[in-house]
Amino acid sequence: MRKASIFLVAAILLVSSVPVTFAADKALYIITPTTGATLTTKLDHPWVNRGDLWKVLMFRSLFLPDPTLTTVSPDLASGYKISADGLTYTITMKKGPTWHDGTPVTADDVIFSIQTALRAAQVNAIYTGVFSHILGASDYVAGKSTSVLGLSVKDNVITMKLDAKVGNAISVLGQFAIMPKHLLKDVNPLEFQNSSFWVHPIGNGMYRLEEFKPGDYAVFVPYEKYDGPKPKIPRIILTAMSDPIVAAQSGKLDLYRTNATDEISEFNKMKGFTAYPVDITFYRYFVLNIKDSNGVPNRMLSDVRVRRALMYAIDFKSIAEGLYPGLAKPLYTGVPTSYSAYDKSSEVYTYNPEKAKQLLKEANFDFSKTLKLRFYYGDQTSIDFMTAVAQYLAQVGIKTNVQKFQGDATTELYKVRDYDIALKGLSAFGFEEWYGEYASDNVNFVNIFGKDGYFDDKVNELRQTTDPAKRDQILIELQKLEQKYLYKLPLFIMENIYYVNTAKVKTPGTFGNPWFNWDYKFQDWELK
């Protein structure tokens, strides 16, 4: 026994004296969470969440937005013209871009992509919001025609005719990833996301997929025939990791973005990582279950004075400082206070429990009833937030029941509707998305706001207007409507933070909205 113990100790000392090093890796490491579908059996497609770095580098759009998403420059298209009435777009394709299998990218790929997106089940509504206005789109979706009448091609020029003006069409086309017709034409659009194409997708961007091990990693390398500037980073490795902190500590993560306070706290302690905060329209707000699509009201919240009382009863500023220090900026309308379009005459809901009680009394609020508060985020900070809200409401006499949604959030919010107030998030591409939730053509929100249509005219005006001064004016009017009806209770705009391993990676230092496509200037990134 004694000899065995001595031998064991000696063996441990011998092994520990041998330096074990893994081969130095000239690669940029990024991760995807293991709980999602990405990497499990396939790669994720870019028509839902566009902003992952590998999607941005692998798939191009017609235009390339700047990091603020306010201007675009040519990408697959060399330029565009809009007719005087704003209904006809003429887009000229570049000659030169190719798919990673060498096939040229053509206007037919663009037409195919738009038509497929119109029929796809899993696609971000910012695309269908624009494409549904193309002439003939509704007939095409209904199966009454085999192509969209308003889309045509001559040589490398695409003509897109709309039935109504759409103010952000070019911006949206700057997000929309073009897909290869020759590889996807036989796929049912309803199951586009399930196609075996996504096991080894062929893109047209700066990087191509070199290797994919489902559940483990994907390796991206520069595309040799890319028609743009050549990148310096030889490889990008995407791995599936459950814990970004551990991944960063063990050198397997160089770029990460987050707005989770616990992750931010840990990354701020890590040597070699630099934080780059980005201001984006990432909303956190309460949706109120006010009335169903037949107009049957929720008696607890049907009086607008009750809804105003909720805003005064809760000290959102203190909650933001306590739970989201430096991350959350209070919101009073859908337009952040720092924007030029913010209506300075808006009511500012400073914490005032006495005013809240007064409003509840005037509205004859039934204090014997319990308000159902629900949320779907699983992180501890969201749970703490809802608990704090319940405590504030208790102080003005409102009884609450706080629970996480048991089912999937979409079904619970719009179909089951067994709640009064729900915490929701929205990473909005533009104000059209935020205000579009009030419109009676929103098939989800009509189930909780009803079909009053109070917002419809102004929302449609906003969707159609490109002039910045006119848009600001429309937004001011929408904010007034918003505060008049209070169907949603805006809470915060959340900052997101990029963390870069600057000990290893050199970047231009400018970052944009992590949910969307923008010019990373990746050709200037390099490994030190």
Place this chain on the structure above:
Amino acid sequence: MIDYFFRKLLAIIPMLFIISIIVFVAIHFSPIDPINYLASPDMAANAANLAALREHLGLNDPIYVQYFRWLGNMFKGDFGYSIIDGTPISKIIAMKLPATFEISAIALVISTVFGIGLGIISAIRQNTFIDYFGRIIGVIGVSIPQFFFGIILIQLFSIKLGWLPMGGRLQVGYKTWWDHIPDIILPSVALGISMTGALLRYARNSMLDVLNKDYIRTARSKGIPEWKVYIKHAFRNSMGPTLVVLAFRLPILIGGSVMIETVFSWPGIGSIILQGVSTSDYPVIMMTTLMIAAAMLIASFLVDILMAILDPRIRFEK
């Protein structure tokens, strides 16, 4: 006796059938809609097309229609497709099962060798240092959750010492199976430690019980060497309860450990089960549940055989 074993084997089929009905019905009472799961509420989605997809996949059909369609396809060898990503279930299993088998098999060997070995020695050397050591290991193994072992091992061996990878099964650049031995070590040790505890305690208690029996005293009084008393008489008679525990660990080779696979980002069956349940992806849930149920039933059958081999009295019972 052969009749007895055939009857046991055939009884597995109706039990699997009943389990499939129970699981199928339970899934359909889940509040999660797999189609709506495809569209997070943070991202505006096309509700009309999602509804069309639901119809296209037959998810609006009555529950019994969906069940018998699934059952019919199973008999034809078509295990179906994942609703969430469209991959054939058979392909998912072919991809994930080897990963689970790797760590589970090693964990099973570690826990068997150390658990039974240490348990036996602990019983033989009762109330000595090795017995106390074994008992502490046993308590730690059954008290502390698996994921905690995993986190400790990662912190120590991956981050502090940098000896072993922190997670994942394959790293870039691997060419042969042997290359990813370092990746297997931590998850299988974490799983093995937690399995060792229970086995050690069973082996020790069972051995202690046998060592106090009259026939052991008789064997010693006949002058049989001590090592022969332990191996030939005590060990064989003490293995019954321990082998039952061991046999019911076999399904872990199929089902894996959700906790360990999550902590180590190990792409095995456990991670698929977790994703399937989170998304109500019923084809995935049905197939993985039936696999694990079949493994449990076969393990139970194996226990019956083993007990009959170890204990001749069972063979002659009607």
